[in-house]
Amino acid sequence: MNWTVERIIIIAVWTFSLIGLLIIPKRHRRKAQVAFLFQQFLTWILGLIVVQNGWLEYPVRELKHNYTSLTFEIMGYPAIAVYLNIYYPAAKSLWVRFLYIMAYPAGITFTEILLESYTDVIRYHSWNWYWTxxxxxxxxxxxLVFNRWFFREKKGVQE
Structure with missing residues (x-):
């Protein structure tokens, strides 16, 4: 195996994501499973659309004939969405919820900008950071909406 920076990043994302999923408290596991599968569904479809239209590419990826990023779409991003869903501060003020929901995409986007600039994990073509x-x-x-609906949670009330 060729141990490039890109391969190390991919392995690290899988490792941290798996560990993150394994340490989810038992009381949150059902909600985590629903959030994880729902996010996989969304990102897999959207990832295919983005790559097939040539807006971005993943030069270093896991599978030769799958041009999307399994690491991001099947493991990394869904794992992040799990934590957003299980710790979402639904009972907090609008300002706290706003900051919470903005912090996740900001962190992911910043990381993606660094990866796009300094590695071959992702390359933008007609894509830009604001689309991410x-x-x-x-x-x-x-x-969040799907999880609330699935578990029939009322707005502002969380388990």
Missing amino acids: FLSIWVTLQLS
Whole structure:
């Protein structure tokens, strides 16, 4: 195996994501599973659309004939969405919820900008950082709405 920086990053994301999923408290596991699967569904479809349209590419990836990033779409991002969903401060003020929901896409977007600038993990073509931020923000919002609906939570009330 060729141990490039890109391969190390991919392995690290899988490792940290798996550990993050394994340490989820038992009381949150059902909500975590729903959030994880829902986010995989969304990002897999959107990732295929983005790559097939040539807006971005993943030069270093896990599978030769799958041009999307399994690391991001199947493991990393869904694992992050799990934590957003299980620790979302639904009972807090609008300002706290706003900051919470903005912090996730901001952190992911900043990381992606660094990866795009300094590695071959991702390359933008007609894509830009603000599309990443917007798509992540929207999909995380959808994840919160779906999870609330799935568990029939009332607004502002969380388990």
